[in-house]
Amino acid sequence: MLRIECPWCGVRNEDEFSYGGDATVERPADDASQDDWYDYVYTRANPAGRHREYWHHINGCRAWLTVERDTMTHEIFSTEPTSASLPQPQRKTGSL
């Protein structure tokens, strides 16, 4: 059971979230080549270690989050909102 700290809601169980895949993959520009679009959908690295990925707090505040997680140990290093241009949380410190 992963414990993920939602910047808005605090530390919650993994089952409140749904996994959203690799956050290091960038969506190509509208006019990018078909190869780029193909890679965007089908080509993934499978890194062992630190990895950035999306999680959706789907049974919570509905925020999409970027989580940095070690794929070997499941240690979570950070959890951030996906975009700086959306409203930002007032993060409380020291919550469990």
Added chain:
Amino acid sequence: MSQQYRTGSGGQIDRKKPIRFTFDGKSYSGYAGDTLASALLANGVHLLGRSFKYHRPRGIQTAGSEEPNAIVELREGARKEPNTRATCIELFDGLVANSQNRWPSLAFDVMAVNNLFSPLLSAGFYYKTFMWPVSFWTNVYEHVIRRAAGLGTASTAADPDFYEQCHEHCDVLIVGAGPTGLAAALAAAETGARVVLVDENPLAGGSLNSENHEVAGMPGDDWAAQVAAQLQSMENVHLLLRTTLFGYYDHNVVAAIEKVSDHLPVPPKGHPRQRMWTFYPRRVVIAAGATERPLVFGNNDKPGIMLASAARAYVNRYGVKPGRRAIVATNNNDAYRTALDLHRAGVTIAAVVDSRAHPEAPLAAELAKHSIRLITGRTIGAAEGRQHVTRALIVSTQGETIDPERIDCDLIACSGGWNPNVHLHSQSGAKPVYDDAILSFVPGQSRQAEVSAGAAGGSFALRECLKQGRAAGIDAARQAGFKADKASPVIKAHDDGAYAIEALWISPTPYNKPYKQFVDQQNDVKASDVALASQEGYDSVELLKRYTTQGMATDQGKTSNVNALAILACQRGEPVPQVGITTFRPPYVPVAMGVFAGHTVGAEFMPVRRTAIHDWNAKQGAVFIEAGLWLRARYYPQKPGDTMNDCYLREAEATRNNVALVDVSTLGKIDLQGPDAAEFLNRLYINNWLKLPIGKARYGIMLREDGMVFDDGTTSRLGENHYFMTTTTANAAPVLAHMERYHQVEWPELDVVLCSVTEQWTGIAVAGPNSRILLEKVIDIDISNEAFPFMAVGDCQMNNIPGRLFRISFSGELAYELNVPADYGEQAWTELLEAGKELGVAVYGTEALGTMRIEKGHVAGSELDGRTTAQDLGLEGMANREKHFIGKQNSLLPALLDEGRLQVVGLKSLEPGRNLRIGAHLVDPNVQIGSVSPSQGHVTTTTYSPQLGYGIALGLLRDGRSRYGEQIEAVFPLDDEKLRVEICHPVFIDPEGELVRG
């Protein structure tokens, strides 16, 4: 004579409370405080079951949850539970247990002939013996093996009890309430930390209940009871007995099972049978103790052969003599206590056989004091006896013994050393390491917030356990943020001697005869199987486990793992640490599926969503169908005996010829607002949204990034910056998550907000040629064709109810959809029915809805199966390729444009009175590969069309759109059905859509 093996006094049993129970139909008595195992031993019953493969007689090996042999079927009827360990079953009045894996009876088991055919059942027998021919697998082997090898049988009746799940946060969780755990709990609790202490036994104290130790100046068991009472009285301590921690998961989350009512005949009213706990501790102290391992000698599985610690537990804790004449065999100091305790209780000790040439002098002196014979440098080579051990053959540990000494006995208490219980430590992601001093694995570097203390950490002496427990408790509390300034003093205890051991992994056999030397008794894995696996190249730990099945039974090899590893190491001529250790995985003990399900069974399996019109539907006797979590009215019987066919045909006809209402509240509804809402929709849908006027709806298709169709529905523009989207019922939640992702992750620059309003609106479709006449009676706006044409949208009042009216149609008839706030849902529905009475308005359910959508060729969930493109569905004309939209580029991948893709078609039954079947395959009977006509596609949805008078369907067919008019066969091999059908355009009626625009 009853309980003839009971000691005269002593033990933690209540001799004033006799308990009656039956085993294999025979009635016995025991006492409160007994386990089934101790009560059977008190009655001289040692034979409890037959082994897994060879059906050898098996007895009781342990006194705890590590038991591999003494597994029985407990209770009868719906509560019957197979594979329960007699050593863990607390005796209750009227308990019924039966031995398992025997036929026809325990004493005479026909399958014991497997014992003679054992070469067939050796290591890897699953893989080797039954390779060929393939048909033998299903016809012969499977059948025979099922009967020959196996465990108990489960009840097929529904479980009458309930289970529950709890969550608890704490500062310090302590696993095990033995001396270490109690000391840890006391020390941690006194700092004010919230402490949870769990133990699988009904009593706190662990080994103190089975030993003659003294702690803090009193008998160890009394001290344990006193400390447990003290802890129980503290507000910051939660002591859970009968609770086994079975899983250590990521992020320091651990799970335990509490056997709330297993020790009672039936759970008390309102109480669960078992309870699952999920704990979120800041720190964990593993004080789970250690497990003794048996010695590996010939016939070491005979009833009457048990662990030295188990013999001690039976005599000390339960007041039971597990035999009358015992041999104690050991390679370490610990088992000497067994000899002394048994001797004190009046059991004759025929000999203590120590494989070490020079045991420590004080041990020998203590035996001499009681005139107990000590044999050194020797061990048991083999046991003899049929259904019970009668004799041991003593051999030298060095080389061949020509003439082994034979010693008569009815009990062999053996000890091959102690294994710290590193299971939870290993589950937490850490790697145990081998310790040469104790010849076993001890915890390595911690990976999570856990520490092992006492025997679980490899320190077996009582004083050391108390000291380490206290230190670990204080340390854990400190790390959880508590001050330990007034920590409790060290608890005094007597010196129970230092532990010392010399390796003896496998005994030489007398005369070098091929005796069966069992390593894993539950899975019948012998030392020779380990050797064979190694010879055949399966010599890594993980391969050994899978090839021999060692450690894979319900006991997870608790008593056998280290012996198997060491024997493998001997085979490979390498030290044990070189061979490594398998990773332990949850659960530590078997856990019933029921407790994982908890309350989510039956009606509570999933939440139920009901529309605002549900109660009205139910009152009308509507038959419901589950659509995701929703309950939707499927059809409305009007008189007794009305079948589904009667109903949906009547309902569809009323819609096509007159007017009818259907509850469409379950469609997903999403409200979008903001200046960029149109741009957002434009990127989401394949078609154009920038020029949709206010007061208009449009049908849209959205793709996934891979180019497949994701969902469809209508979206309306309600105001300058206000849009209202509908999705399919099934995709309401996924579409919202999809939109939120693009809104938050990819296009945060778009100024738009989205909100699900599915629950807020009741949707009522009013369909049929008379729908306008009906609505005109109650709606305050002009809905003439000129003022409110097809795809018009507007606010309205229906009588006094505020609403929105949409001129959209799923049935293909002139139709409207009225949305009202959900609180007005039933009122609006009944007022519409009232207003339509003189027209003869009807209601229809999802069955008629489905029929009419097939007649109109509308694709739905069964065609939008995640593998179809807009082109496959004939909808590619909607795409505006001048703009960008999700899935645009990948929808043009060559494979998605290839010839030979499955395309939506209509299908007509050519055989009167016969309908198509969902899932039937479309084949050309003239094209065959071997005896099979390859599938060219399949039927996705079917109905009988009342309008057309024959069976119709939609299907996905290879290159279907170019094959209209062709005939093909729809086959359903499961029922050996074949049907001639004609391929046609998917829109069966009103292809020009004149009705909806009329």
